[in-house]
Amino acid sequence: MATIDRRRFLRAAALGAAAGGPLAALSVRTADAATMVKRPFSVDYGPLSPVRDRTTGLELLKLPRGFSYVSHGWTGDRMTDGRPTPALHDGMAAFRPRWGFRYGGPHTTVLVRNHEVGDLSGAYLDPHYDPQAGGGTTNLVFDTRKGAWLASWASLSGTVRNCAGGPTPWGSWLSCEETTLVNGEVRHGYIFEVPHDGISAATPYKEMGRFSHEAVAVDPRTGYVYETEDATPSGLYRFRPKVRGELGKGGTLEMLTIGDAPYTTYADGTGTVYPKIGWVVVDNPDPGPGETSTVQQGIAKGGASFRRLEGAWYHRQKVYIVSTSGGPTGQGQVFEYDLRRDRMKVLFASPDAAVLNNPDNICVSPRGGIVLCEDGSGAEFLHGLTTDGEIFPFAENNVVIPDGGVPGKSAAPGDYRGMEWCGSTFDPGGTWLFANIQTPGITFAITGPWRRGSL
Numbered sequence: 029m030a031t032i033d034r035r036r037f038l039r040a041a042a043l044g045a046a047a048g049g050p051l052a053a054l055s056v057r058t059a060d061a062a063t064m065v066k067r068p069f070s071v072d073y074g075p076l077s078p079v080r081d082r083t084t085g086l087e088l089l090k091l092p093r094g095f096s097y098v099s100h101g102w103t104g105d106r107m108t109d110g111r112p113t114p115a116l117h118d119g120m121a122a123f124r125p126r127w128g129f130r131y132g133g134p135h136t137t138v139l140v141r142n143h144e145v146g147d148l149s150g151a152y153l154d155p156h157y158d159p160q161a162g163g164g165t166t167n168l169v170f171d172t173r174k175g176a177w178l179a180s181w182a183s184l185s186g187t188v189r190n191c192a193g194g195p196t197p198w199g200s201w202l203s204c205e206e207t208t209l210v211n212g213e214v215r216h217g218y219i220f221e222v223p224h225d226g227i228s229a230a231t232p233y234k235e236m237g238r239f240s241h242e243a244v245a246v247d248p249r250t251g252y253v254y255e256t257e258d259a260t261p262s263g264l265y266r267f268r269p270k271v272r273g274e275l276g277k278g279g280t281l282e283m284l285t286i287g288d289a290p291y292t293t294y295a296d297g298t299g300t301v302y303p304k305i306g307w308v309v310v311d312n313p314d315p316g317p318g319e320t321s322t323v324q325q326g327i328a329k330g331g332a333s334f335r336r337l338e339g340a341w342y343h344r345q346k347v348y349i350v351s352t353s354g355g356p357t358g359q360g361q362v363f364e365y366d367l368r369r370d371r372m373k374v375l376f377a378s379p380d381a382a383v384l385n386n387p388d389n390i391c392v393s394p395r396g397g398i399v400l401c402e403d404g405s406g407a408e409f410l411h412g413l414t415t416d417g418e419i420f421p422f423a424e425n426n427v428v429i430p431d432g433g434v435p436g437k438s439a440a441p442g443d444y445r446g447m448e449w450c451g452s453t454f455d456p457g458g459t460w461l462f463a464n465i466q467t468p469g470i471t472f473a474i475t476g477p478w479r480r481g482s483l
Contacts, residue, residue, distance in 0.1 A: 066382060066383050066384070066418075066419045066420070067418055067419070067420040068420075068421075069092070069420055069421060070092065070412060070414075070420040070422065070481050070482070072480050072481030072482065073092035073093075073095075073412075073420075073422065073477075073480060073481040073483075074092045074093050075092065075093075076090040076091060076092060076421060076422075076423070076424050077090055077091075077093070078090050078426055079091045079095065079096060079097065081097060081098065081099045082096065082097065082098040082099075082175070083098050083099045083100065084099060084434055084437070086428075086430075086434065087426055088426055088427045088470070088472075089423055089424065089425070089426050089427075089472065089474075090423065090424035090426045091422075091423055091424075091474065091476070092422070092476070094476045094477045094480075095474060095475065095476030095477070096474070096475060096476060097472050097473060097474040097475070098175055098176075098177070098472070098473050099470050099471065099472055100168065100177040100180075100470075100471050100472075100473070101113050101117070101141070101166070101168055101177075101180060101469075101470070101471040102437050102438070102439060102468065102469060102470050103115040103116075103117075103438060103439065103468055103469030103470075104437065104438030104439075104469075105436075105437070105438075107166065107180040107181055107182065108179040108180050108181055109180075109181040109182060111152055111153070111181075111182050113166060113180070113469070114143040114145055114152065114162070114163075114164065114166065114182075114469075115143060115145060115467075115468075115469045116143050116144040116145050116466055116467065116469060117141055117142070117143060117144075117450060117451065117464035117465070117466055117469045117470070117471060118141075118142040118143065118144040118190065118191050118192065118450045118451055118464065118466060119141075119142040119190070119191060119192035119193050119203075119204075119243070119389065119450060119451045120139055120140065120141045120142065120450070120451030120452075120453050120462060120463075120464060120471075121139070121140055121193070121194065121195035121201050121453050122137050122138070122139050122195075122453045122454065122455045122456065122462060123137070123138045123139075123140070123195065123199055123201075123224040123456075124136075124137065124138075124456045125137075125138050125169075125224065125225055126199065126225060129225050131169045131178050131179055133171070135171050135172045135173035135174070136169060136170070136171060136172070136178070137169070137170045137171075137172055137455040137456065137460070138167060138168070138169050138170075138224045138225060139167065139168045139169075139170065139453070139462055139471075140165055140166075140167050140183065140195075140201035140203075140222050140224055141165060141166050141167070141168060141451065141464065141471065142163075142165055142190040142191060142192065142193060142203055142450075142451070143163055143164055143165065143166065143190055144163065144189050144190055144191050144206070144466070145161075145162040145163040145164075145188070145189070145190075146162075146163065146188055146189045146207065146209075147162050148160040148161055148162065148188075148211060149162035150162060151164075151185040151186035152164065152182055152185050153182040153183075153184070153185035153186075153227070154185075155185075155227075155228075155229060155230045156185040156186030156230050157185070157186035157187055157214075157220070157230040157231075157232060158186040158187065158188070158211055158214045158216070159186060160186075160211060160214075161185075161186045161187055161188045161211065161214075161216070162188075163185075163186075163187040163188045163189055163190045163205070164182065164183070164184040164185040164186065164187050164190060164203075165182075165183045165184040165190060165201065165203050165222050165228070166180060166181065166182050166183060167180065167181055167183045167222075167224065167225075168180045168471065170455070170460070170462075170473060172455055172457060172459055172460055175460075175473070175475065177473075181227075182227075183222050183223070183226070183227050183228055184203055184220055184222045184227075184228040184230060185230065186230055187203070187205055187216070187220060187230075188205050188207050188209050188211075188216045189205055189206045189207045189209075189216075190203045190204065190205060190206075191204060191205075191206035191241070191242055191258070192204055192206075192241075192242050192243040192244075192338070192339070192340075192389060192451075193219075193241075193243060193244055194243055194244035194245050194246060194340060194341075194342075195246070196221075196246050196273075197246060197248035197251075197273075198273045199223070199224050199225075200221050200222060200223050200224060201221070201222045201224065202219050202220070202221055202222075202244050202246075202253070202275075203219070203220045203221075203222055203228075204219050204241030204242060204243065204244065204255075205217050205218055205219075205220075205241055206240050206241055206242060206258055207240060208238065208239060208240060210316075210317055215238065215314075215316065217237075217238040217239055217240065217241065218232035218233060218234060218236070218237075218238055218241075219232070219233045219236045219237075219241060219244070219255075219275075220232060220233070221233065221275060221276070231276060233275050233276060234313065234314045235267075235278040235279055235280075235281060235313055235314070236253065236255065236267045236275065236279075236281060236313065237255065237265055237267070237281050237310065237313045237314070237322050238313065238314045238315060238322065239257050239259070239321065239322045239323065240257055240258050240259045240262075241255060241256075241257065241258070242256040242257060242258040242337060242338045242339070242340075243255075243256045243338060243339050243340040243389070244256070244340060245340040245341055245342040245347045245348075245349075246342060247342065247345075247347070247367055248342075249345070249367075250268075250272065251269055251272030251273055252266055252267065252268055252269075253266070253267040253269070253275070254266055254267075254340060254342075254347050254349075254365070255267060255340075256337035256338060256339070256340050256349060256350075257322075257323065257334075257337050258336055258337065258338055258352075259323065259336065260334075260335045260336055260353065261292075261323055261327065261333035261334065261335070262323060262333070262334045262335070262336060262337045263283040263284065263322065263323045263326045263327075263331055263332070263333070263334070263337075264283070264284040264332070264334060264337060264349060265281055265282065265283055265284070265310070265322070265326075266281075266282045266283075266284070266307055267279055267280070267281050267282075268280045268282065280309060281309070281310045281313040281322070282307035282308060282309055282310060283307065283308055283310055283322070283323070283325075283326030283329075283331040283332075284305060284306075284307060284331065284332050284372075285305065285306045285307065285308055285326075285329075285330045285331050285332055286302045286304070286305055286332040286372075287302075287304055287330075288304075288330065289330055290327050290330055290331060290332070290333065291332045291333070292332070292333045293332060293333065293334050293335075293351070293354060293361070293363075293374075294333070294334075294335045294354055294355075295355070295356050296354070296355070296356075296361065296374050296377065297355060297356045297374060297377045298374055298375070298376050298377045299373070299374065300373060300374040301371070301372075301373045301374075302371070302372045302373060303371075305370065305371070305372050308326060308329040308330060308331055309329075310322050310325050310326055311325060312325060334351050334354060335351055335352075335353045335354040335358075336351060336352040336353045336354070337349060337350070337351055337352075338350050338351075338352045338387075338388050338389065338403075339387065339388055339389040339390040339400075339401075340390070341390050341391055341392055343392050345366070345367045345368050346364055346365065346366050346367060347364075347365045347367065348362060348363065348364055348365075348375070348390055348392075349362070349363040349365065350362055350363075350387050350388065350389075350390050351363065352386050352387060352388055352403060353386060354377070355374075355377035355378055356377060356379075357377075357378060357379060357380060357381075359377075359378035359379075359380065359381050359383075359384060359385060359386060360377070360378045360384055360385075360386050360387045361374055361376065361377045361378075362374070362375045362376045362377075362387070362390070363375060383419060384400070384402065384411070384419055385402055385403075386402065386403045387400045387401070387402055387403065387411075388400075388401045388402070388403035388448075388450075389401040389449075389450065389451065389452060391452045391453050391454065393454045393458050393461075393478070393483050394454060394456070394457070394458035395458055395478065395479070395483070397412065397478075397481075397482050397483035398412065398413035398414075398482075398483075399411070399412060399413075399422070399452045399461070399483065400412075400413055400419075401448070401449045401450060401452055401463075402449075403448060406446070407424060407425070407445065407446075408424070408425040408445065408446060408447060408448055408449055408465075409421040409422070409423065409424050409425070409449070410422050410423040410449050410452060410463060412481070412482055412483050413482075414482040422483065423449075423463070423474065425444070425445050425446075425447060425449065425465055426445060427444040427445060427447070427465055427468070427470065428442075428443050428444065428445065429441045429442055429444065429468065439468035439469075439470075440468070444465065444467060444468055447465055447466055447467040447468075448465075448466050449463055449464070449465060449466075450463070450464045450465075450466050451463055451464040451471075458478065459475055459478070460473050460474065460475050461473075461474045461475075461483075462474075
């Protein structure tokens with residue numbers, strides 16, 4: 029069977045599984061992870077080649093033919109509120125604005141963007157959490173019809189290492205601190221809520237846990253928040269709020285268990301099913317210096333251990349969780365937690381770095397296509413993952429700042445092609461993919477013939 033015909037056949041065969049979630053169809057071919065292959069490019073989208081940025085004219089990205097992009101929000105750029113854009117762009121989500129939003133309209137999308145600044149260079153906004161901390165978030169407004177950036181402003185400040193997070197069903201972004209730093213009398217390691225159309229009160233949700241947070245995924249039915257921890261050992265946590273949609277009113281933090289005793293998932297391969305999972309309460313969700321950490325509290329009660337839990341994504345009553353360094357080869361795992369059936373399994377464990385090298389963030393397009401931010405070495409890609417079990421590079425970082433710099437930008441001349449991708453997310457209509465290059469700090473809006481392929 030010709031390659032493209034085989035792919036179409038397998039995709040058709042996978043439709044039933046795909047209805048259960050964006051990654052469920054992978055089970056059509058991934059019972060044996062050795063069948064996973066990495067293509068040099070998508071058969072449908074085609075090979076990558078340099079494409080000029082509409083903003084600067086530079087060839088900052090390599091994309092398939094027919095795709096274009098516009099850059100914005102470079103580190104140091106003046107935002108609409110007059111402040112310079114912070115550095116180290118990271119996790120991000122897109123929102124459809126509420127009725128009456130000042131930049132409203134049927135084609136408007138609002139982004140909330142993290143900044144993983146870990147130093148104590150000072151807060152850039154009031155209100156703030158820690159006056160010495162330089163991390164936080166910014167918001168950006170984009171017109172998907174015109175392909176134009178409309179506005180931007182600072183929305184959270186005084187935090188440390190805002191890495192990832194996740195959107196809520198009620199229209200806010202949960203920004204997570206990937207640290208347990210103590211700065212004098214101020215503790216860090218919390219979750220903060222940021223409205224898509226305003227400014228955060230910079231209040232830490234301490235009952236949601238103090239640990240090295242990475243990402244969250246929210247079940248819209250229950251309002252439960254599933255939290256990942258970027259550490260080894262790490263736990264998978266669940267926060268059950270007292271009031272759905274009002275996380276600041278507190279709740280109960282729990283840690284996942286597998287079986288009847290502490291369990292380690294590190295070496296579990298594709299297809300591993302966990303028939304018995306449960307949750308134990310973390311008695312002290314806000315441990316201070318010298319006190320037992322949340323993960324060790326959970327393990328003491330039988331909690332399961334993971335190796336560097338990072339990306340998380342909710343879709344159709346399933347939560348997908350990425351273990352960056354898990355699996356038999358240490359190259360990564362993707363777990364699927366079925367909320368309706370209360371079951372969990374290893375959907376995919378990378379058999380080799382040549383197939384997938386330490387995945388980090390994960391997002392899903394409105395069409396069910398999967399995008400992975402690979403956190404490996406060498407060339408940096410956004411990868412697509414097809415429903416018939418093939419991984420391909422969709423976009424490549426090609427950022428090189430020439431001698432003399434870029435007019436109007438503060439980025440220093442240099443080769444940034446080895447810098448990581450972060451924060452991939454689609455607009456609600458699925459016509460634009462937004463993503464960040466963390467350094468020198470650039471946000472991209474990418475559009476093109478999505479329906480021609482698997483994304």
